[in-house]
Structures are given as C-alpha cells and as structure tokens.
Amino acid sequence: MRARRPRPDLPDAGEDRARPAKPRDPQEERDALLAYAFRALGQRALSAAELRTRLERRSENPDLIEEVLKRVQELGYQNDEQVARSEGNRRGVGTMRVRQTLKRRGVQDDLIQEVVLARDPDREHAEVLTLLERRWSSLARKRDPQASAFAFLARRGYTGNVIWPALREFMADRPVEEPDDEPDWEGEE
Structure with missing residues (x-):
C-alpha cells in the first residue's frame, strides 16, 4: 500500500475547518x-x-x-404570573409539588406563596379520591395497600393533611377483606 501525500489545498487536521462566523452588528x-x-x-x-x-x-x-x-x-x-398560575392549576399534583416546581423554575417566593394559598383544598381532596379510585386495583395488591397509597400520593406532592382524610374516606367505602384461613373448596367433603 502506498503512503498518501498530504494535499496542499486542505487544512491540517489540527486547524478548524469551519469558516469563522461573520461578526454581527x-x-x-x-x-x-x-x-x-x-x-x-x-x-x-x-x-x-x-x-x-x-x-x-x-x-x-x-x-x-x-x-x-x-x-x-x-x-x-x-409573564411569570401566568406561568405560576398554570402550574398552580395542574391536576393530579399536590401543593408541595407545585411549590417545588415553581421554585425550581425560578419564580419569586411571594408569587409562589400566592399561588399555593389560592389552591382549593376541596379540589385537592377530590383529586386524591379520584387518583385512589383509578389506582386502587394496583395498590390493593401490595403488602400494605394504604402505605403504598400514601407513598404514591406523597410522591405526587400531596401533604399528609390531604392524604389521610381522603384515604380514610376512600377506605370507609371499601368492603373489609379478611384473609381466608382455609381455601373454599366446593364439592369436597
């Protein structure tokens, strides 16, 4: 194999091949x-x-x-107020998540406080009940379904003051499931 000669019309590998940017006014x-x-x-x-x-x-x-x-x-x-209000109106997330998201996004503390105080606690309660209803089938299979539900809702930014009453209300509507000691074998004697 023959060695290649360097081409005189191409810049060396160390040089920048891109054209320098034209300075803008x-x-x-x-x-x-x-x-x-x-x-x-x-x-x-x-x-x-x-x-x-x-x-x-x-x-x-x-x-x-x-x-x-x-x-x-x-x-x-x-407009930071619009950004904060739209974040405050998000469904499926709690007050703590809203506060954390707005802080991360660089919104001023007084505006964050205003948005958090404007959130309706009854709406949050209803959202938690809706989330529990929607997710209960998967949460019920866990070893401790109530603890799993609490952890799930806490990760979404809901506080314990919202979660516990909603969880109690949700569980009051559920039939009590008691573990069977013996399997139910019909037809065997």
Missing part, C-alpha cells in the same frame, strides 16, 4: 436573540429565569439579554 444580534426568545416561548411557557438562562447560552452581552427579556415581557409573551 448589534442590531442583527438583537434581532437573532429576540427571534430565539420567541421560538423558545412558542414551545413552552417559560419563567423569566428560565428564559434568561437560555438567552445567556446564546449571548454574552447582559444588557442585550435584559433588553430582549423586557421586550418579550412588554409584548405579553412572557
């Missing part, structure tokens, strides 16, 4: 960042902190990031 950079913000907000409602983090990955200019963030807020495309 400030207006082009602003427009590109604004277009990215609209695309990101079109996919999912983002909190201001989440959008700021995404914009920081695209630009190193903090003034430009702040300008773009203010602009999308002025136009009504980004």
Whole structure:
C-alpha cells in the first residue's frame, strides 16, 4: 500500500475547518436573540429565569439579554404570573409539588406563596379520591395497600393533611377483606 501525500489545498487536521462566523452588528444580534426568545416561548411557557438562562447560552452581552427579556415581557409573551398560575392549576399534583416546581423554575417566593394559598383544598381532596379510585386495583395488591397509597400520593406532592382524610374516606367505602384461613373448596367433603 502506498503512503498518501498530504494535499496542499486542505487544512491540517489540527486547524478548524469551519469558516469563522461573520461578526454581527448589534442590531442583527438583537434581532437573532429576540427571534430565539420567541421560538423558545412558542414551545413552552417559560419563567423569566428560565428564559434568561437560555438567552445567556446564546449571548454574552447582559444588557442585550435584559433588553430582549423586557421586550418579550412588554409584548405579553412572557409573564411569570401566568406561568405560576398554570402550574398552580395542574391536576393530579399536590401543593408541595407545585411549590417545588415553581421554585425550581425560578419564580419569586411571594408569587409562589400566592399561588399555593389560592389552591382549593376541596379540589385537592377530590383529586386524591379520584387518583385512589383509578389506582386502587394496583395498590390493593401490595403488602400494605394504604402505605403504598400514601407513598404514591406523597410522591405526587400531596401533604399528609390531604392524604389521610381522603384515604380514610376512600377506605370507609371499601368492603373489609379478611384473609381466608382455609381455601373454599366446593364439592369436597
């Protein structure tokens, strides 16, 4: 096999083969960042902190990031109150999960507290009963179904103050199943 000669028209392996990016003027950079913000907000409602983090990955200019963030807020495309309220209205998750999710998403503490206090305890109670009804067939097969139900609901963010009364109410409607000591063999004597 013959050795290959290096080709003079190709750069060496150590050199970057990509063309250097054409420097953008400030207006082009602003427009590109604004277009990215609209695309990101079109996919999912983002909190201001989440959008700021995404914009920081695209630009190193903090003034430009702040300008773009203010602009999308002025136009009504980004609003932390809407993000918090939609998270607070989610079904199938408890107050603790809502609080944890909003905190992780960077929503301010006073807004989190407002959303958590606005949640209806009767609605949570009804949601827990619905979840128990839907999942009871699989939970009933566990060694301790009530403990399994409690753990399942706690993982969904419901507090013990909501879980226990709903579990007691749900179990009161269930027939008491007593374990049989002897199998029921019909026809044998």
